[in-house]
Amino acid sequence: AVGINAEYGDYCFSSPECMTIDERFDLEAKRKLWKLIAADMETQKDDPLLFPGKASDELLEKFPPTIIREVEFDMFITEATRLANRLRRAGRLLEYIVIPGLPHGGSMMDVKGARENSKAFNTAIKEYLL
Secondary structure: OEEEOOOOOOHHHOOHHHOOHHHHOOHHHHHHHHHHHOOOHHHHOOOOOOOHHHOOHHHHOOOOOEEEEEEEEOOOHHHHHHHHHHHHHOOOEEEEEEEEEEEOOHHHOOOHHHHHHHHHHHHHHHHHOO
């Protein structure tokens, strides 16, 4: 499995005062999106199919081998780091790649750091998943 700049839990529903500026970016849009995705947010708020970061340790042990890619100043960095750490403890994390110095969407920019880290990401996919 490959996670790329994804939201893994319901962190966007927590208090904005606890978030970084990057995490607060477009907070209301993220909340609305999750409410559109879920059939019933109230009953699904702890569902690991909707929020993989809420999976139990036992369920994480059954996850496929996973590579997570993030950028340093992404709005999802906290959740990605938390899930990467949990997957590592469960023996399911193959690689956690954080592209330094880039904002959300920065990995798609034509800049040296993004190109170099895209190569590292492609190498990890070839090494582990192909």
